[in-house]
Amino acid sequence: MKLGCLMAGALYLSLFVLWAAQMLLENKGKWGAKRQLDGVKKYAHATAASFKTLQCKEPVHTEESSCHMEDDLTDPREAGFQIKGYTFSEPFHLIVSYDWLILQGPAKPVFEGDPLVLRCQAWQDWPLTQVTFYRDGSALGPPRPNREFSIAVVQEADSGHYHCSGIFQSPGPGSPETASAVAITVQELFPAPILRAVPSAEPQAGGPVTLSCQTKLPLQRSTARLLFSFYKDGKTVRSRGLSSEFQIPTASEDHSGSYWCEATTEDNQVWKQSPQLEIRVWGEFSSECRVSGVCV
Known part of the structure; x- marks a missing residue:
């Protein structure tokens, strides 16, 4: 299928970018690479820092792989995620960041009553200190060494733009970094009856x-x-x-x-x-x- 071919091409491109970033780190040294890449887009940040394995947990129907013209495909939303005998999962959006510090949020929609866990993730998992979490620009507590911030039971009022900041302990001298904001929307679980x-x-x-x-x-x-x-x-x-x-x-x-x-x-x-x-x-x-x- 053309969809499968596009996904395979995107995977090869991601692996190439990851290999290029790793080679640059080996040649320049960790801190030297940080200075070298500072100010330009570092697309392999998320993959180099925390490469995740994606798994399809439902039964999979296998057929001979092939590529088809676009008019052979129908909208998965209209076909119940089924195309010519294939069954698709709900879409999963993978975002690759180029920052030295990112805020990792939940991959699935958040509903009122759910727990919420946010993680301040550093490049190559370098150690951080004085980590602070923010919502809509306001600090949610004093700086601390813990990289995670959690809310046991979220409400719609917990929606907002979250980000974190921290100081790299090593390598090299402490360097303060701030992650880009991530929009967290807590959806209504059910309306008032x-x-x-x-x-x-x-x-x-x-x-x-x-x-x-x-x-x-x-x-x-x-x-x-x-x-x-x-x-x-x-x-x-x-x-x-x-x-x-x-x-x-x-x-x-x-x-x-x-x-x-x-x-x-x-x-x-x-x-x-x-x-x-x-x-x-x-x-x-x-x-x-x-x-x-x-x-x-």
Whole structure:
């Protein structure tokens, strides 16, 4: 496939750049190479500092490799990542930096409730001191030797532009460096639920009423599970169930009141409540109402 050929060509080019950078370091010496390359693009930085192995963890369908014309390919997004018998993973974006110091963030989308780990990575993993992490230009703490910064449970408010700074301990004299900023966007795991009543929020007594707590997980987290609770007038009527519905088989005037629901993750890290919904159950018509047509 043409896609496979392009990927192979990009891999060969990356390996060539890596070999060229390593040869330059061997000929000039580590610190000499830093001065030599300072001010020009050093494309092999990420690969030389921390070369990663990419693995496809799902079953792979193999076919004879070949290259095809562009009109033989369809958009993977429209084909469910399947092209002529091939199954593709979700795209993975690899960014090769040319800086002496980079901030490594998560490769996958970050949702509220997730842990967030950022790493201040130096060229060739040289030792650093006085490492400081920043969000939107403000320091997140005093300088320290730890290269990692973590947030156990992120919220949407943790979104921002992060970067780090540090001082190289060796080789040579201490040299302060600052990494380029990386945008971290914490996405909403699910919107606040909406409570709806079927058939109506003003049902007739004696009939059934179903309360539905409506929200939706994103496609990337569609396998996650939410638990739902229902409340009436400040009291729990059903706590932490997998069903997003609460049924009243036979409504009576006693069921009238102010209802709301709550959706939460199984670990209780993310929870959200719906706005209140007033339920008013109407009683049976009186004989006077039937005769006069005036009902109070």
